[in-house]
Amino acid sequence: MMANKSLKKDQVNNLLNKIAQSSQLIAPIRSENITRFKPVQSGEGVVLDYQNSVVPPKDYFFPQSEKMFSYDTSDPSWAITPEAGVPNRVLFGVRPCDVKSILLLDKVFDAEFRDDLYIDKRNKTTIVAVSCNECRHTCFCGAFGINPGQAEGADILLTDLGDRYLVEVLTEKGTTLVGSCSDLFADDDGNGPAAKEKAVAPAIEKQMKIDLEGVKAKLDNMFDHPMWDTESLRCIGCGTCTWVCPTCHCFDIVDFNNQSAVGYRYRCADSCQFANFTRAAGGHQPRPSKKERTRQRFMHKLRYFVDRYGDFGCVGCGRCLEKCPVNLDIAQIIKKVKEVG
């Protein structure tokens, strides 16, 4: 793989402008006091020193809503027209926890079942990650073995070293991207990796320390634990935790046709916290109350995902615990499981 490079801070804007000329550029933008990943035409307004985007960048692989195909049932062949795929894209400025979440989504959408819509976006997207020099008070990625200075799964990893970024090229896609803008990069002087260790140290030290030892084994026997009765009482059944989660991936498939022959089929993210999630035809609801729904979310992250895919379904990004309107905090739930389980 390509040797480490260095990118001066005053060249970042030029790099983004150059990328935007040949690919769709998606990068974090700050407005109305929140940071979100948005398609942008240039480097203007892009922020790389944000701590966490409100909504994770998973939307660019698994959009909250996406058209699958359009149809016309009055046509003998039903005239099914698939949606065009996405253009080549560069997803810029992704944090290591969110990169890990994409690897977890790969286990769902690109393994036993191969999801064409997801895979098209994965194949056409180059991921440029950025290490964390700081963390939010809600961060606990270390609990899941994630290092704020590493981003396996990304194509390039940038680390803020003050006046410059250390550029680690991790894949062929990364090599191609750096090669296409080679005049903007210099060779790293060899001090980059050591400087990186120092730069990301605060994010490692200051984050919440959560020990997951034994949690999965305890949850294996906690399906009927009374803890779910008490912890679920304060849940208001909104979808905030699932919508801001970088690994939640449940979806529903719906037709839009205004009761006519012409329409389109779309899929959209669905939340296990909603009262009509899993409601079957005929009205049967296997998860009739907040207790079953609350339990489902934590069990899915910390037990079922491990059973199915050999890894936790959480990356410790801290979004759900920051945004939950009633302080239903996964870090606190983990501690409680260890106490009462």
Added chain:
Amino acid sequence: MNIVTENLRKTAAKLLQDKEVEMVIGYGLGSEAVRTQPVFITSPEDAEKLVWNPFCANGLTKYLSDLKTHAGKIAVCVKGCDSRGIFRILQDNIIPRDKVYVIGIPCTGQLDYAKLAAKMDVSGELKEFAEKGDDFIIKTSKGDFTVKKSESLQDKCNTCEHHNPVVADYMAGDKVDLPSVLDSYDQIKKLEAMSPEEKTKFWLSQFERCIRCYACRNTCPGCTCRECVFDNIKPDWVGKEVNVSENELFHLTRAFHLAGRCVECGECERVCPVNIPIMLLNKKLLKDCKELFNMQTPGSTEEGGSTFNEFRLEDPEEFM
């Protein structure tokens, strides 16, 4: 321990001991220093979990709707703003009055989590807090922090109509002697002065962010339909697709469902994860209802119901 916390614990323990109520809904310490979390106390021993501090932002009245089939009587703690939600829920016949015991808490304002998180390490355990003039001293396991109350209050607390609950079977503290500050609706007047194109641009840029988590609806004491129109699958009045058009339909429909009923507690705006100024919509309708129909803030009194359920001969008709 402050006197309100002490009173809350004593009262809750007694109510449960005497079997006057089966459950007390109040505030307990949260997972971070400047948060509390709703707690549901069912045994006298657990009453010591109750707390009162300037981080009791949540409104708790909506839980009465969740628990409407609960067999016993339920006590619920309310601040002034939340207390209007009690009348909302009673007037909407969600739960009968004799199944609710209202514990009122006079309030001088609640601090805003996001504002505090920008100024201090909010992640520790809360040890103590004290108010000295405009200074709030917050002592946590991570250190002592001093913040300015005027800079840290929730925006809605700057225009507080009811510092003291409008209804209470028991008041857990001395009445707060602060003037009622009615919203001057300056922001609404600014929006009203915009051209239709400017208004569209403003609102679509807000609705574009909506992720349709429905936290605004689910925390609202006025949103108590048995089956919400947005959850209906057939007919699908509002599609599940998240785009600016469906999002707009969601927000406008919800605002109109609450016209003349919104109790102005501000919970919808507090819980919104993407900072949509939802109260601007509600306040526009409040302002119109107040001006056209001489309405007081819904939920302020036991009688009154909702503006759109009433007809008076002298109601204005010039728009018809």
